[in-house]
Amino acid sequence: MADYVEFTRNVDHTPIPHVGGRLHYPLANFFIYLRKTSMKRGGSREPTTISNFSKYLKIWFDYCADVGVGFQESNYDVHLSVLRTTLLARGLQPQSYNAYYQAWRVFYEWCDTVGIAHLMKFPVKIEMDRPSHQLKDLGFNKTDSLSRGLKDPGCLPVTNMLDFKDCVLNPTEYAILVEQLRLNDIVFEMIAFSMCTTGLRIGGVMQMPLGADAMNPRWLRYPELNQTGAEFQRLNYLPKGKKRILTCMVLTEALKVIHEQYIKKDRVARARIYNSKDIRAVAPLWLTSTGKQVFNYDVWSAFRLASSVMGRDVKPHHLRHTYATYVVYNYFKAHGLKPNLAYAHDIHEQLKLQLGHSDVEITKKYIRTVIRIETEAWLPVLTPHVKAQVDTCLPAHVLAAVTKFFEPKSM
Structure with missing residues (x-):
């Protein structure tokens, strides 16, 4: 039987991840990082935001457990792409998948900064210009007030109604x-x-x-x-x-x-x-x-x-x-x-x-x-x-x- 990530809550509502009763250190340290560091636009993350990260990461870590690979051994083409296809076949909307994907990417980028080796290679983001109000719908992150953005090819296109x-x-x-x-x-x-x-x-x-x-x-x-x-x-x-x-x-x-x-x-x-x-x-x-x-x-x-x-x-x-x-x-x-x-x-x-x-x-x-x-x-x-x-x-x-x-x- 696969061991899945479970969570308890700290007094400040930060998720405490564990597997089989043992603390999952990479995830625990990642949530501490999210709680203690400021966002690029200023201010700290709300407990609900960190809780959402925990939900999205659980989906990824549980999938890795199901296929018998660790998060460090999984890769984009063989594992993440397959999970994406599976989730969409089950009716997951592109907007929801993009939220999951972005949480997974942020985690692996954090792993790079703290020296945790892994095989996950995300596609390179592309710098482009778009009207500011369209950035979110198209998987862009705003980088300045002049609507310059980085398009993530891994995000799914979302119809802008x-x-x-x-x-x-x-x-x-x-x-x-x-x-x-x-x-x-x-x-x-x-x-x-x-x-x-x-x-x-x-x-x-x-x-x-x-x-x-x-x-x-x-x-x-x-x-x-x-x-x-x-x-x-x-x-x-x-x-x-x-x-x-x-x-x-x-x-x-x-x-x-x-x-x-x-x-x-x-x-x-x-x-x-x-x-x-x-x-x-x-x-x-x-x-x-x-x-x-x-x-x-x-x-x-x-x-x-x-x-x-x-x-x-x-x-x-x-x-x-x-x-x-x-x-x-x-x-x-x-x-x-x-x-x-x-x-x-x-x-x-x-x-x-x-x-x-x-x-x-x-x-x-x-x-x-x-x-x-x-x-x-x-x-x-x-x-x-x-x-x-x-x-x-x-x-x-x-x-x-x-x-x-x-x-x-x-x-």
Whole structure:
């Protein structure tokens, strides 16, 4: 039986690698190096970052154990290339593989600096110029503010999506999704509703409290919040990466739906089951019908099941894109404006705090999504040799098509 790398945690959350109960010194020293040295752009690495390194390196070291070679004897062409092919065949996305690959490369480059001999030879990086916002998508590392970058031939090309049209659900599609989630368990419908009304990822919604807690000491349940007359309250949460606390708005109207359709009807009995299992912790907001706490993987499973019935692969993150796209659409509609990238920075100010992202290029993708929906309504009526006449009624026709996508009930 192969001996695999396992991890315990130091008091500062640095991973402590061991194999068969014995400390794995190269990996242990590497994690100490990551913890104690500053990054090129300044600042120290967060514990979560080092933890991610440990996960990615475990994949590589466990593969080496499976094929019976040490990390020092493995090489790029015979071993790493085979693992890459295997992972992609299992459905791993290029973005995820690139994260793994870059962690493996950083480890072996560290081995070179400390004199640990090995046979791994990575391809030489190529210096090239690219627009700054494209460097990350193309496997580049920024080297200066003028968008000079080093392209790593070992990274897989990643399609740079210009918009999120294929990730947005119109109201009809959303209704079908939540119906399927409800058939599974109403808790998944409510989680999807929360994602679609806040723009939060799964991890953020999982942190929504029932009442005041350590992260949100001023959090009010819906009845108390409603009495204040406030339209929303702010949720403090740890985003992906858990590097800092972010804040977003949760609408009172949305909390009313959760309170009346889930908390009052189902959660009381579920919390009773949860507490009957001799669990000292306070019952969380999200519980299944068996009194089990809902975790991220439960939500993913529910979405996969709903997708199999819908005939469309709908991921939880699609609801984040749906939320943001509708905010952009409603922004233009409320201001009587034609969708245009010229307004990107204005809209970005509206979105960045709620979504917790600072890159205006992401906001531009949401604007392009609205523009693409309008373009797809225009093109059929403008195509030559198909449409016999183009007249002044076309703008109304296109407006109706766009409205049908975003607001089918108003048609």
